[in-house]
Amino acid sequence: MEPIRWGVLGAAKFARDQMARAIHAAEGAEFAALATSSPEKAAGFRAFAPGIRVHESYDALLADPEIDAVYIPLPNHLHVEWTIRALEAGKHVLCEKPIAMAEGQFDDLVAARDASGKLAAEAYMIVHHPQWQRAKALYEEGAIGKLVLVDTVFSYDNRADPGNIRNKVETGGGSLHDIGVYTFGAARFVTGEEPEALSARLRRENGVEVFAHVTGDFPSFRYSSVTSMRMFPRQYVTFHGEKGVMRLSCPFNANVFDQAELSVETAGFTVRTERFPGVNHYVLQVENFCRAVREGAAYPCPLEFSRGTQRMIDMVLAAE
Known part of the structure; x- marks a missing residue:
């Protein structure tokens, strides 16, 4: 072929x-x-x-x-x-x-x-990574019981590069558009739910949003996220349920920030950790795209999914 x-x-x-x-x-x-x-x-x-x-x-x-x-x-x-x-x-x-x-x-x-x-x-690209496919499957299997809170952080510091397109209003800069798509989309992808109400604390420099602390409610759980372009690099996602906690310690920049790891802690402080060394989610994304084009296979991230994440960003900006 x-x-x-x-x-x-x-x-x-x-x-x-x-x-x-x-x-x-x-x-x-x-x-x-x-x-x-x-x-x-x-x-x-x-x-x-x-x-x-x-x-x-x-x-x-x-x-x-x-x-x-x-x-x-x-x-x-x-x-x-x-x-x-x-x-x-x-x-x-x-x-x-x-x-x-x-x-x-x-x-x-x-x-x-x-x-x-x-x-x-x-x-x-993250929805093509096996750690996120696994996280979704574990959640749906009830591995952590009823979900209570999703807590996520994604930050980096690019203040030393004022000419970067992320630091300019006219090129659509800001942490929400750059990395909020990950903190928001990750919760939506795993749970299949959409936010009902959100509130936000934002900080801007020269009109560009550089820090956003977002909290709110999904139908069955509470949500909290921090995105920033002015903080020391950090990223994690935690799904905290009534019977366990599922953590992704390198959820967004696998093999760059750290190795992708997913852990589930349950009763008795039992922790199961799964590691995904060497997986390139960019390659998987291209292969899934090509498969969808050639074979008509379902694509993990259609425009309809991306629209839901943008709706969430719009809700945050409206709540400022």
């Missing part, structure tokens, strides 16, 4: 270091083209994929008949526009998170996806 031929719109550092390499490594995928006008940036991609074609514009790549799917790592505020343009050009689309900046934008995304008959999805 012929591989899905991928193009990348833009020579972003994350694309060079992670996603383009994942496409290059994934079974059933071929990293075939890059859109950038910079020979220097193209060289970084050709270092591991010397055979790629380089287009000097995004439109030229979208017009390439040899490309089946595109990955979009552009700044947040450009995601909706270029996802729709790629779909209209007949390409499948995997777009970096957040794929939109407000829930209402999903109306146009879903309409463009349905009209094109192509797959369009947010690059929400």
Whole structure:
């Protein structure tokens, strides 16, 4: 079976270091083209994929008949526009998170996806990782009893890089859009529930939200999260039930922040720990995407799921 031929719109550092390499490594995928006008940036991609074609514009790549799917790592505020343009050009689309900046934008995304008959999805890689598949299965099996509280933190510090797109209002910056998608989406993915009410304490610098403490209620449990771009790096998720606690100590940046581990503590201080060394969730994401395109397999993160996470972000911003 012929591989899905991928193009990348833009020579972003994350694309060079992670996603383009994942496409290059994934079974059933071929990293075939890059859109950038910079020979220097193209060289970084050709270092591991010397055979790629380089287009000097995004439109030229979208017009390439040899490309089946595109990955979009552009700044947040450009995601909706270029996802729709790629779909209209007949390409499948995997777009970096957040794929939109407000829930209402999903109306146009879903309409463009349905009209094109192509797959369009947010690059929400964690749901492809076996630690999250396992966490969901354990929760549904009742491993920790009735869930009482989900508690999660994701932080890093990029104050030394004021020019970073995450630190700019005009490019859709802020911790909620950058990493809130993980703290919010993780709770939604495992439990299948949606928030009923949320409150928030936010802190801004130059108009950009850099700290968010969010609390609220889901139908059957209490929720608390902290996201920040001004704190020492930390990440964890805890699902605290009446009969046990399930912890993920490296839930979001497996193999970068730490090794992925999932532990379940139950009566008698019995702790079972499962480890997932060497798993690359970016590669799994590409392989699942290609499988969905070729075989019509269900994709773990459809636009409808991403829309629910954006709705939650909108609720927090409205509650400020």
